Amino acid sequence: MMKTMAKATVTFSLAYILFAASVAAATDVKFTDVPPKHWAKSYIQSAVGVGWIGGYADQSFKPENNITRAEFLKALIGAMKFNVTDEDTSFTDDTGWFRPYIATGLNQGVIVAGAYPNDEFKPNQKITRGEIAEMAVRALGKNDEGQSKGYVAVAKSLGILSGYADGTMGENKNATRAEAVVMISRVLNPESAPKPPVKVTGFPKTTQSIMDMVNAAKNKYGTVAEGFDGAVIVHSGNGESYDDIIFQIIYNSSKKLLRIEMYETGEKELALLKDLLKVYLPSSYEKAYKDSVRVSKTTYTPGNDENRSEAKYDNHKFITYKPNDNVGLSIVIYEE
Secondary structure (H helix, E strand, O other), X not given: OHHHHOOOOOOOEEOOOOOOOOOOOOOOOOOOXXXXXXXXXXXXXXXXXXXXXXXXXXXXXXXXXXXXXXXXXXXXXXXXXXXXXXXXXXXXXXXXXXXXXXXXXXXOXXXXXXXXXXXXXXXXXXXXXXXXXXXXXXXXXOHHHHHXXXXXXXXXXXXXXXXXXXXXXXXXXXXXXXXXXXXXXXXXXXXXXXOOOOOOOOOOOXXXXXXXXXXXXXXXXXXXXXOHHHOEEEEOOOOOOHHHEEEEEEEEOOOOEEEEEEOOOOHHHHHHHHHHHHHXXXXXXXXXXXXXXXXXXXXXXXXXXXXXXXXXXXXXXEEEEOOOOOOOEEEEEEOO
């Protein structure tokens, strides 16, 4: 069934090793609570693969649980490959497994003693997204910029912190472990910060060119992200949930075809589809769009010709069909 082909989402991940009695191994690890279409799955697998964070002994990751200050600090220090040193600190509550990481955080400038009142780091306190922004910006050596422009603003500009659908950054919200995974991954790759949309010409093939195309669409919808194996994922929300994926778009270079999987076919989703078809089928997109709308309204039944349409528009073979699970719409455009 087409739906099982994956709404896999997003780019590299960090699984959680802190306190785990046994560490989940390598990139093929499968956590019982990280389903295939989880928005942070690829981030989790990548981080586990390089070994600076891992899973729990029961093969769970607990992605929606909150993460503490000490747990996040340990993960960030491990990801940055800082040399860990165990020594006394100026904090009065540094006794415990976390002391070496607090000491290292201070030595590396990731945390600043004066930022925590009463000489207490409060290592077991849940960390906020705003605190993560501060640690992340400092870890990248941009403390002066963070002080002058604001740590959240700098983290946003670097692509480390992304906002919510309501336009807020949620800096006072406690971060989940999945969010922490993604934000640390972006610290390691700050050049992945969102770039201004560019005008796309020709037949978009690469992941970046398809992302640019979607971002430049008149009917821009939700959040655009990179998914598994170069797929472009379009979320109806802020990109931090795998349940709100409405599009998956991927170009198959060996077969020279573009595949669009739609998981919703409402008015807004179809409007975005129309914008995409304008790029691939500039003089025939209206006809292709009508084909798509007609097929989207059918109910799949074996042998029903109405469930499928095949035509040639702008020298491209255009195929649209209703998946046999009756969810959404599948479209294939062959490059010629």
